[in-house]
Amino acid sequence: MKKFAVLGSPISHSLSPLLHTTAYEALGFQGSYEKIEIKTGGLKAFLETLDSSWHGLSLTMPLKEEVIAQVSEISELALRVQSANTLFRKNHEWAATTTDVSGFAQSLNQHGIQANGHVLIIGAGATARAAAAACDGTAS
Structure with missing residues (x-):
């Protein structure tokens, strides 16, 4: 197993x-x-x-x-x-x-949120950095 x-x-x-x-x-x-x-x-x-x-x-x-x-x-x-x-x-x-990163990007997409606009991320840890990467358009 x-x-x-x-x-x-x-x-x-x-x-x-x-x-x-x-x-x-x-x-x-x-x-x-x-x-x-x-x-x-x-x-x-x-x-x-x-x-x-x-x-x-x-x-x-x-x-x-x-x-x-x-x-x-x-x-x-x-x-x-x-x-x-x-x-x-x-x-x-x-x-x-x-x-x-991909999970956050998919969630934005499913909710019709354009990641290339203004986004407020509250936090500075690992998940916040992943959210920022999903929003900046350079991470795929």
């Missing part, structure tokens, strides 16, 4: 396991998805404990920025926004990317 999880702190409120498990069942996918509390500074040690049954990890605060220094392969977009929310196995190593 392939293993997946969402990591972060706090994590008890996360609905990711429910959403993923429901999707897995509907698709007949043999996988598990759990939530694991990992605090700042704990990501590297945690990754070192994972065996090959682990195939992907979702990251939330405070790990989206920390992960950039913990993996050898990072997507260009994740490097640009200095944030990654997704880890996946590539050649037996962890690779990082972000889906925050």
Whole structure:
């Protein structure tokens, strides 16, 4: 069985396991998805404990920025926004990317909001940088 999880702190409120498990069942996918509390500074040690049954990890605060220094392969977009929310196995190593930028851009599009106009982003962290990248028209 392939293993997946969402990591972060706090994590008890996360609905990711429910959403993923429901999707897995509907698709007949043999996988598990759990939530694991990992605090700042704990990501590297945690990754070192994972065996090959682990195939992907979702990251939330405070790990989206920390992960950039913990993996050898990072997507260009994740490097640009200095944030990654997704880890996946590539050649037996962890690779990082972000889906925050495209997710934010799709949400704007679905609501008919033109990203090339004026946008107010409240915040300055990882998700705020992803939102800015989605709005500036240079990230795809």
